[in-house]
Amino acid sequence: MSYSKFGERSYYDQKEELFMDSWKDEIKDAIGKSSAELGIYNNEEVEKKIRDLRNEVLEMKEFSFVDGLKELKKDVGVFVVGGPVRDKVLGRKSKDIDLVVNRVDPVELIGYLKKYGKVVFDRNPNADLEKMNEADLRELVLNSYGVIKFKPEGSTMGELIDIAFPREDDHSNSNKDGIAGIKRDAEVAADPYLDISQDLARRDLTINAMAVDLVSGNIVDPFDGVEDLVKKEIRSVGDPRERILKEDLSRGFRAMRFCCVIDGKIEQNTLKAIKEIFKPAEKSVAEIYAGNSNLNEILEYEKEAREEFGIVEGNMPRCLQVFYDKELQKPRLAVSREVISKEIIKAIGSNPAKFLEMMDNAGATPVIFPELERLKGISQPREHHMEGDVYAHTKMLVGNLPKNASLRLKLAGLFHDLGKADSQGEKDGKITFYGHDKEGGKHIENIFKRLKLPKELKDDVKWLVENHMFPLSDNAGKIKASKLEKMFLENEDLGRDLIALSQVDALSSIPEDGEPRLENINILIDRIKEMKKHAGNKKDTGMSQIITGKDLIELGLKPGPQFKEILNEIRDAQLTGAIKSRGEGIEMVRGIVGV
Structure with missing residues (x-):
């Protein structure tokens, strides 16, 4: 091939350089500009x-009181904040x-709201506002962190409306006991x-830091x-080291949860701070509580936490550090189990x-779920699992679960192996x-105890894990109908969740032949369909039976x-269609017992 030469470089080389120069100019122009500007x-x-969103809220009868606020104070601001704004941009429906x-006196606002419904305060829900003077009302607002609970007359909303005055947090007491990032160390001050x-x-x-003014329409x-x-990026407001590591360690869990919600990524500096927790x-x-009269109690509590989270040696991770809560007069974790559980379950x-x-990126897996961390590097037989080790298989499985799968199915998928x-x-x-399915059930007990998750959810997840191999086994086609x-x-x-778990398990296992x-599983599904034809109508206690005790x-x-033996045998016959009436059932009983 012939081409023109420019010295030692081809024509195409020079065209490429000219092209890159134009890109450099575009990149230079783009620095500091937002996506909207670009x-x-x-x-x-x-x-x-x-x-x-603003128009939708104003059209709701529960928010009819907003229009009158403009007459109370001309420059009043009434803002929908946080979640509803975020969800509207994402095209999702918000619950609350x-x-x-702002720019309205608290006592005046309380008096105004009482005309439209009931006003209550969390700190004193039974307070008789009619008998309280102005000073008492201001004290009540102050003690409630500037939050008024309001139920409009005739409201069909399940929850009360939170109406808060703007607030600021004072974190000067952070690290007062040698441990930073304890949320309750902050002092909240409301300022109308x-x-x-x-x-x-x-x-x-x-x-979560966006708002729209219902009065002016300003965003x-x-x-x-x-x-x-728009970028699907999770970023801390302000310096993430300050906001997470000094002010509130639980924000790290919250950031990971929202990353899962929007299927996004965490901004680099925010992720660095999260890794630290x-x-x-x-x-x-x-060392922190040396000489403290509560040291033995603190150490005993830490010992329990170590056993539950499987942390054998070294200092505890920052999020699991134990501190002594002087207000509650007992030791606690820096981020409580309840908060960890709530954020993890939502994620x-x-x-x-x-x-x-996200757990892997943040270094959280060995801390929160050491059982999952142990799966890394555990080899599987290649004839059944070309996808890799047990952890790789687990990642593939949860990625293949339907988006609308139940929470218990998602948890069972995560923990099945x-x-x-x-x-x-x-x-x-x-x-x-x-026996790995039965062994897995033991870990479910430990995990749910550690994170204080509900017993009913635990029982379901444990049952799914312990039985997830059954639909894949040859027994599915042989076992008695009454057991099925x-x-x-x-x-x-x-x-249905058990069948779905086994199906996704099989689809996430790549055998050598690729099939x-x-x-x-298909045999089992066909058997269940056939059984349902003969089982009769559902009742409160299960399926109707042809023959009873x-x-x-x-x-x-x-x-x-x-x-029990006779009834099970009759039931098997009913479910397989061998008998279809009470008379046939009676005859079968006579044949079994010889009467």
Whole structure:
């Protein structure tokens, strides 16, 4: 091929350089500009969504009181803040609509709201406001951190409306006991005349620090939350080291949760701060509380936490450091189990695959879920698992779960193979995991106890984990119909989740020939469909039965162990279609017992 030469470089080389020079100019022009300014997203369209939210709120009868506030104070600000604005930009429906009101006197506002409904305060819900003087009302607002609970007359909303005055947080007492980042160390001060942007500055993430004024229609976004939403980026308001490590360690968990909710990424400096909360603290509690009269109680509490989280040596991670709560007069974790659980459950419920990714990126997996960390590097037989080790398989499985899967199914998918870390063996030169499903159930007990999760949820997840191999086994086509009924029809939703878990497990296992093993699951599904045709109509206690214990007594049989065997045999025949009426059932009983 011939081409023109320019010295030692080709014509095409020079064209490439000219092209890159033009890009350099564009990049230079773009520095410091937002996505909206660069035309990456339609700013007018986003603003319209937020103003639509304003109009929707004003049309609700529960917020009819807003119009009259303008007459009370001409320059009053009534702002929808945080979640509803974020959700509107994302095109999602928000559950709660809370307000921040400024430039109005608290006592005047209380008097005004009482005309439209009931006013209560969390700190004193039974307070008789009619008998309180102005000073008492101001004290009540102050003690309630500037938050009024309001139930409009005739409201059909399930929750009370929070109407708050702008607030600022004083974190000067942070680290007062040698441990920083304890949320309750902050002192909250409400100021009715504070600018809304100052209230938004105390919020955790830029995507939660947006507001729209119901009175003027103005949109307030001082930290470019819309920009971050469009980019799907989670970013701390202000310096993340200050906001997370000094002020509130739980913000790290909250950031990871919202990253899962929007399926985004965490801004680099925010992620660096989050990583710190999972690293060992600089000082041990023994050093921090040396000479303290409560030291033994603190150390005992730390010992329990170490056992529950599997932390054998070294200082505790910052988020799990133990401090002595002087107000409650007992030791506590820097981030409580309840807060950790709440954020983790919301994250998993939103996006379990992103949750695993975020936990790994933040270094949180070995701290919060050491059972999952143990799965890394555990080899599997390649003839069944070309996708990699047990952890790689787990990541693939949760990524393949339906988005609308139940929370228990997502949790079961995350934990389904925990038992493989305890049951790996070898037979005839091949890797085995005999009994890993039952071993996994033991870990579910520990995890749910550690995070104080509900017993009902634990029981369901444990059952799914302990039985997830059943639909994949040959037994699915051989087991008695009455046993299948108990597993899959007595609680159909739970049974469907078990089948779904096994299906996704099979689809997330890549055998050497590339074909997932679904034969036994399909046989099981066909059997269940056939059983449902013969099972009868559902009743409160399960499926209707052709023959009951009462029928056996009428035939002259005495109650005893034989009753269960006979009834199960009759039930099997009913579920498989061998008998279809009570008369046929009676004849079958006579044949069994010889009467």
